[in-house]
Amino acid sequence: MPYLGIDLGGTYARAAVVDADGRVEAATKIALVDRAPGAVVEAIARATADAISAGGRVERCGVGVAGMLEGDTGVVANAPNLGWRDVPFGTLLAERLGRPVRVVNDLSAAAWGEFRVGAGRGASEVLVVFVGSGVGSAIITGGRLVRGASNSAGEFGHVKVVSEGGRRCGCGQHGCLEAYAGGHSLIAQMGEVLAQGIPSMLHELSGGDPARLTPVLLEQAAQQGDPAAKEIYDRATGHLALAIANLVTVLNPQFLILGGGVLSRCPGIIQRIRQGVAGHATVVSQHALTITEGALGDDSGIIGAALLSAE
Amino acid sequence: MPYLGIDLGGTYARAAVVDADGRVEAATKIALVDRAPGAVVEAIARATADAISAGGRVERCGVGVAGMLEGDTGVVANAPNLGWRDVPFGTLLAERLGRPVRVVNDLSAAAWGEFRVGAGRGASEVLVVFVGSGVGSAIITGGRLVRGASNSAGEFGHVKVVSEGGRRCGCGQHGCLEAYAGGHSLIAQMGEVLAQGIPSMLHELSGGDPARLTPVLLEQAAQQGDPAAKEIYDRATGHLALAIANLVTVLNPQFLILGGGVLSRCPGIIQRIRQGVAGHATVVSQHALTITEGALGDDSGIIGAALLSAE
Numbered sequence: 205m206p207y208l209g210i211d212l213g214g215t216y217a218r219a220a221v222v223d224a225d226g227r228v229e230a231a232t233k234i235a236l237v238d239r240a241p242g243a244v245v246e247a248i249a250r251a252t253a254d255a256i257s258a259g260g261r262v263e264r265c266g267v268g269v270a271g272m273l274e275g276d277t278g279v280v281a282n283a284p285n286l287g288w289r290d291v292p293f294g295t296l297l298a299e300r301l302g303r304p305v306r307v308v309n310d311l312s313a314a315a316w317g318e319f320r321v322g323a324g325r326g327a328s329e330v331l332v333v334f335v336g337s338g339v340g341s342a343i344i345t346g347g348r349l350v351r352g353a354s355n356s357a358g359e360f361g362h363v364k365v366v367s368e369g370g371r372r373c374g375c376g377q378h379g380c381l382e383a384y385a386g387g388h389s390l391i392a393q394m395g396e397v398l399a400q401g402i403p404s405m406l407h408e409l410s411g412g413d414p415a416r417l418t419p420v421l422l423e424q425a426a427q428q429g430d431p432a433a434k435e436i437y438d439r440a441t442g443h444l445a446l447a448i449a450n451l452v453t454v455l456n457p458q459f460l461i462l463g464g465g466v467l468s469r470c471p472g473i474i475q476r477i478r479q480g481v482a483g484h485a486t487v488v489s490q491h492a493l494t495i496t497e498g499a500l501g502d503d504s505g506i507i508g509a510a511l512l513s514a515e
Numbered sequence: 516m517p518y519l520g521i522d523l524g525g526t527y528a529r530a531a532v533v534d535a536d537g538r539v540e541a542a543t544k545i546a547l548v549d550r551a552p553g554a555v556v557e558a559i560a561r562a563t564a565d566a567i568s569a570g571g572r573v574e575r576c577g578v579g580v581a582g583m584l585e586g587d588t589g590v591v592a593n594a595p596n597l598g599w600r601d602v603p604f605g606t607l608l609a610e611r612l613g614r615p616v617r618v619v620n621d622l623s624a625a626a627w628g629e630f631r632v633g634a635g636r637g638a639s640e641v642l643v644v645f646v647g648s649g650v651g652s653a654i655i656t657g658g659r660l661v662r663g664a665s666n667s668a669g670e671f672g673h674v675k676v677v678s679e680g681g682r683r684c685g686c687g688q689h690g691c692l693e694a695y696a697g698g699h700s701l702i703a704q705m706g707e708v709l710a711q712g713i714p715s716m717l718h719e720l721s722g723g724d725p726a727r728l729t730p731v732l733l734e735q736a737a738q739q740g741d742p743a744a745k746e747i748y749d750r751a752t753g754h755l756a757l758a759i760a761n762l763v764t765v766l767n768p769q770f771l772i773l774g775g776g777v778l779s780r781c782p783g784i785i786q787r788i789r790q791g792v793a794g795h796a797t798v799v800s801q802h803a804l805t806i807t808e809g810a811l812g813d814d815s816g817i818i819g820a821a822l823l824s825a826e
Contacts, residue, residue: 272799329664341765345668350656352767353640353803357656363761364795367753375797442678447761450674454652454762456663484675486686488583492664 208252208265208303209510211310214239214285217248220503221255221262222510226321228503230255241291249300256301265305266513267297268313268505275355278307306513310505311358312349314463314498315342317508322499324459331457332498333360333448334464335473338374339382343455349512360451361386365443381447385440387466390419393436404432423470441473445480452485452493463498519563519576519614520821522621525550525596528559531814532566532573533821537632539814541566552602560611567612576616577824578608579624579816586666589618617824621816622669623660625774625809626653628819633810635770642768643809644671644759645775646784649685650693654766660823671762672697676754692758696751698777701730704747715743734781752784756791763796763804774809 206229210219213236220231234251236244249256256262271283278294280286298305308316315332324330330344339361343350350357361382362375370379371389383389394417397404405425410416425433452460460481462474478495485493498504517540521530524547531542545562547555560567567573582594589605591597609616619627626643635641641655650672654661661668672693673686681690682700694700705728708715716736721727736744763771771792773785789806796804809815 327664329668343765345656345661345663346659348657348659350766352656352800353638353769354767354799356797356799357640357765357767359764359767359797359800362797363764364757367757367795377795377797379795446675446678450758450761451765453670453674454654454668455661456665456668456670458664484678484688484690486667486670486673486688488665488667489663489670 205263206261207510207513208255208262208301209313209506209508209513210248210265210267211313211505211509212244212267212269212286214270217244217251218502218506219248219252219255220506220510222507224511224514226317226507226511228507231503231506239286239288241288241293241296244286245293245296245300248297252301256303262303264513265297265301265303266313266509266511267293267305267307268310268509269293269307270310273307273309273355276306278305280307304513306509308509308512311340312342312351313506313508313512314500314504315344315461315508316349316512317500317504317506318461318463318498319344319508320511321507322504323461323496327458329455329457330459330461331451331455332461332463333451333467335385335387335444335462335466336464337387339386339444340464341451345455360447363447365447381443385444387419390422390436390440390466391417393440394422394433397432397436402432405430406433419466419473420469423472427472437472441476442480444473445477446484448477449481449484452481453489456489456492458492458494460493460495461498462495463504468497468501516574517572518821518824519566519573519612520624520817520819520824521559521563521576521578522624522816522820523555523578523580523597525581528555528562529813529817530559530563530566531817531821533818535822535825537628537818537822539818542814542817547597550597550599552599552604552607555597556604556607556611559608563612567614573614575824576608576612576614577624577820577822578604578616578618579621579820580604580618581621584618584620584666587617589616591618615824617820617826619820619823620669622651623653623662624817624819624823625811625815626655626772626819627660627823628811628815628817629772629774629809630655630819631822632818633815634772634807638769640766640768641770641772642762642766643772643774644762644778646696646698646755646773646777647775648698650697650755651775652762656766656768671758674758676758692754696755698730701733701747701751701777702728704751705733705744708743708747713743716741717744730777730784731780734783738783748783752787753791755784756788757795759788760792760795763792764800767800767803769803769805771804771806772809773806774815779808779812
């Protein structure tokens with residue numbers, strides 16, 4: 205019996221029918237013109253009506269949402285991209301679809317997809333680290349996703365890498381890993397170079413336009429030896445690699461799976477992470493370790509959400 | 516049916532009959548005159564003969580060993596305190612006692628005792644941090660002990676707190692947390708103050724005798740404002756508190772249980788850890804968190820080893 209997996213972003217949702225082996229049978233992209241919860245539910249229901257109605261084929265539905273959830277209640281406590289606070293999304297969607305719905309964190313869903321049918325297939329100890337606009341992780345141990353006592357386990361972007369006087373993070377605290385190594389933060393740091401008129405090839409590469417700054421440009425400039433770019437890049441990758449190495453030491457995973465928009469586009473950062481783990485993680489924690497990129501690409505979240513709906 | 520729990524140290528072993536609720540029914544201290552594996556097995560067998568033979572009351576036996584183990588095979592790969600390498604201790608003891616024997620890491624045993632019947636009773640998400648001569652941890656999530664892919668999960672003493680040019684650790688690497696905050700290392704750092712003739716009240720407090728240096732003396736001198744002591748103490752507690760706070764952020768435990776010889780004797784360090792977690796861990800990870808000291812004292816290892824034998 206297949207499942208419906210949904211990856212709910214801020215501007216569109218992707219939905220697909222996924223079978224029990226994680227194969228994607230049909231995928232749809234749904235533009236979210238109106239982000240009000242009722243409108244999102246309606247858009248999803250219409251776009252998936254064929255899959256849902258066809259002889260009751262789809263049994264359950266899983267949704268990955270970028271945001272903070274209230275345990276396993278289906279309530280989205282806070283999803284900044286959607287402008288939602290305390291939305292009982294699971295209940296609303298379940299009522300409309302007439303199917304049980306499980307709402308999970310988007311990174312947890314993507315990690316679960318990679319664990320079950322992707323790069324971590326067959327293992328029981330898996331650490332997944334994502335670097336996109338933010339930094340996150342998911343920990344799987346004994347074949348189970350670690351959720352923690354208040355559903356916040358894996359908040360790897362908010363470990364502190366600078367204990368005093370660190371950069372301010374979007375979360376309100378200072379010195380978080382994400383404030384140095386997240387995509388948004390990398391771009392903000394590059395923007396400071398432009399705004400402060402610091403000599404750098406970032407001016408030429410971006411044509412002086414902050415909107416054209418990307419982590420890829422940063423990697424390019426750093427690899428060409430640009431001092432300002434190198435400072436940002438070395439600091440970010442140094443903090444990221446050390447923090448990942450320390451998680452490897454403590455968790456001793458079989459697979460470290462690297463994903464997210466920044467890592468998939470910046471092979472140099474992946475290289476730095478490999479070097480950092482080799483240099484800083486304990487020798488014994490590296491014996492059983494394979495470091496790899498995700499195998500499912502953008503489908504990991506849909507597949508993981510679908511499969512998590514059956515857990 | 517009760518279990519036999521054994522805490523195997525370098526100079527003596529402690530053994531006790533423990534019931535399924537973790538109550539210690541009888542305890543024995545066994546001096547290890549000869550540390551050869553056969554002699555240790557014999558000493559344990561004799562000291563526990565009454566408990567083992569009395570109507571076959573004891574069903575299983577668990578042993579906690581300070582050292583590195585080979586998975587769940589009962590082989591002690593390396594136990595420096597005992598001078599053992601690749602000793603099939605589980606098999607040897609099981610043959611002599613005529614009972615199944617499970618060999619576990621001593622910190623895992625102590626953590627399991629606290630989790631099952633001590634300070635973490637009733638919880639499923641528990642992080643235990645021990646600071647004694649070394650620094651270690653045990654992670655329990657979903658009610659299961661995290662062991663990792665090569666049985667080295669929890670090696671918290673060897674996370675790197677200084678990425679370049681850090682102090683050399685007993686493990687051979689540099690910059691490990693244990694090289695700053697472990698009891699042996701604290702004493703070594705105090706010894707450097709004595710040896711280098713750096714002005715400090717540590718000279719008077721110890722009578723100039725390195726053998727009288729202890730973490731308690733360090734805390735005393737630091738709290739009285741001695742600059743040399745304060746430097747060592749602030750650095751050690753700063754690294755320790757930040758590293759613990761980061762684990763709390765990532766694992767989101769319900770209980771953080773603090774134990775070990777240094778923490779049980781140095782309330783100031785516990786205080787620093789509390790402040791560090793409050794200041795550095797994410798707000799959401801602190802919602803469900805209780806920070807507490809272990810409740811079972813020295814019996815935690817015996818109780819945990821006994822109860823783990825039944826898992």
